[in-house]
Amino acid sequence: MVVGLYTSPHLVRFNERIQVNNEKISDADIALFMNHHINQIKNIQTTFFETTTAMAFDYFNNKSIDIAIIETGLGGRLDSTNVISPTVCGISSVSLDHMDILGDTIQKIAKEKAGIIKDNIPIVTFDQNKFVIDIIKKTAARKNAVLTIIKNSDIELLSFDNQGTLFKYKNYTINLPLRGEHQILNCVLAINLAEIIINDIDQDKVNKAIINTSWSGRIEKLTKNDIYFDVAHNYDGIKAMINTIKSNHPQKKLFGLFCIKGDKNMNSISDLIRESFHQIIICQDKNKYLLSVNRLSKILDKQRINYLSVSSVKEGVNIIKNINVKESVGLIFGSHYVAREVYNEFGKDFDKTYN
Template sequence: MSCGNPHHQLRTIHIAGTNGKGSTSSMLASILRSAGYRVGLYTSPHLIRFNERITINEQLISDDEIILFLDKYHDEIDRIRSTFFETTTVMALNYFHQKKVDIAIIEVGLGGRLDSTNVISPQITAITPISLDHQHILGNDILKIAKEKSGIIKRNIPLVLSNQDQEVHSCIHNIAEKMNSSVIDIGNISDINLTSSGTEFKSKWGKFNSPLIGYHQSQNSTTAIAIAKTFDSKINKQTIQDGLNQTKWKGRLQKISNNLPIYYDVAHNAKGINVTIESIVSIYNSLPHIVISIKGDKDIELISNSLIDQYKSLVITGSNQLDLMSANQLFKYFKKNSNHMNIQMVDPLENSFDILIDRVKSSHNPGIIMGSHYLAKAVFDKFGIFK
């Protein structure tokens, strides 16, 4: 576009992976803000408003700034047939350049090698845990997916690597070695303690506490710490903890009820869903009541198989209006793969929330609404998150 090459004028950090990209990016942004940096953050997708994708020091890009960009480049966007994500990426990079951020944290949209964000020349790259997702685009081979995501690795630029399955770890290390990219493995994480208000853990950088809940958040937090220390080795432990304390990242095992143990999580693949349930079981020592709705492009077979015996009760719901699989379609998958009797289809979506509330009230079990970012508005409206 005729806005030039704003990414050439920016210091950036590029983050890819299957699970944890957003949480890691958010915690990293908070740590760097705590260290005094002016931080741009580009993430996707949004939960409620498009503006959430582009922020500077937690302030969302304004509607006026969005309109100004689109008005200025409308004809060119049409002429070159720029996609939604390509346009959004240019908007973010242009905005960060204009507002003179000290560092911009850029989350990959999908994959890595061919992603629109891969135009940047980052100071650091990072890869969070890799598992199967978006198979219709990235394929069913975990090593092929790892290679696609490793496409963000740059010659002579350090890579921070989250803990991976051994074959994925070896694959990424081999690619990094060919690029002369030094790899910072986050290492062992121990003393993990989950509570209803956060996650305590110990890494090679010390003991910390994150307000984000879950075993996986100990790894995401440690990855964010590793990136921050690689970017600026002078950032101390107290600055890191202050940054973690200030992290706000909705939809990640987020407690959405004041007086009931009910949570919302955007996990939408088998690995993410399993670690979410494992975390909630660890806190409450009981299986959760679950409401689940999933987009049709996910591996429903894999997800439904992974949920066997992982719930107290399961409510299947959906919404064609929200680009989610219909409740009836989804129910067929889960019923076929489940030997559990306590499974129910509920339509419309909003009714499933009432059923969950009643079940949590009448039992000692927690509740989770999960499966998609697309549920966020309905969930937040129901539970008054923004009121």
């Protein structure tokens, strides 16, 4: 079976976004698409994400894939990925994110997310915020889409540690090598989607696939000492990250290196930082894509959070590396866009380590 995968954003290289059977699109194939379609791109003035989505669909067509896994870029209703006619749709955790575009309440954001629900196409989600579930239910009913809601009570947690989680779901006993209970829901969502697509799915193959799962930038341990990198950048993601680290290291203080985009709900994120971190260090990425240290420091001052500002990711990482590892945990978090800098500071060759 040939499987295409389209996700965003990338961590280090653009090629990560478009893959077939775990092989990333080549630079040559990217150039081929751009050379062939450059006039259309200029004439229509497509956005970066629209162009990327078209590239993915064209690449998948050329590779004669059997199944495509397509992640929306932002929201859902107006997302350029939403032109497809899917076999099944899945909605994961809905939280306050991209509020300048999707809306300033969880209800508004949920309506945008529910925009991927299609007439007579199955939809799967998991139990979460009541307002979110109500909107998904109403949209599914209006579209005559069969809705599956995964409940926490359907899952039996057997054990968890710093290597991953062991749990039961239906007839499966799953050994998930990702840190955090929140990843259990993502895993179970994926299982349900696969079961709809593939009749009489082989449980042994499911278990084998999951046990070989890796996901860079998700509570990823960078050293033998307790220093982690996580791309969490909204309230729910950061809360899940903190809860996981505290569960695995209950007696240790948290030190954080933090940078983030300007469209995030910093009020709620600030509450988490204030409650959870012994010290927070702030910085900005080399490309100046994230909030400047000056702007971020003003936000944290207003929220009465003690912090240390540094001029670069490199300087911040050096401080994190020198914390007392017997008493503390280091967390680098807040954005995908510092991944390359972070990996470089820990001597990791992304292409060799993560390909």
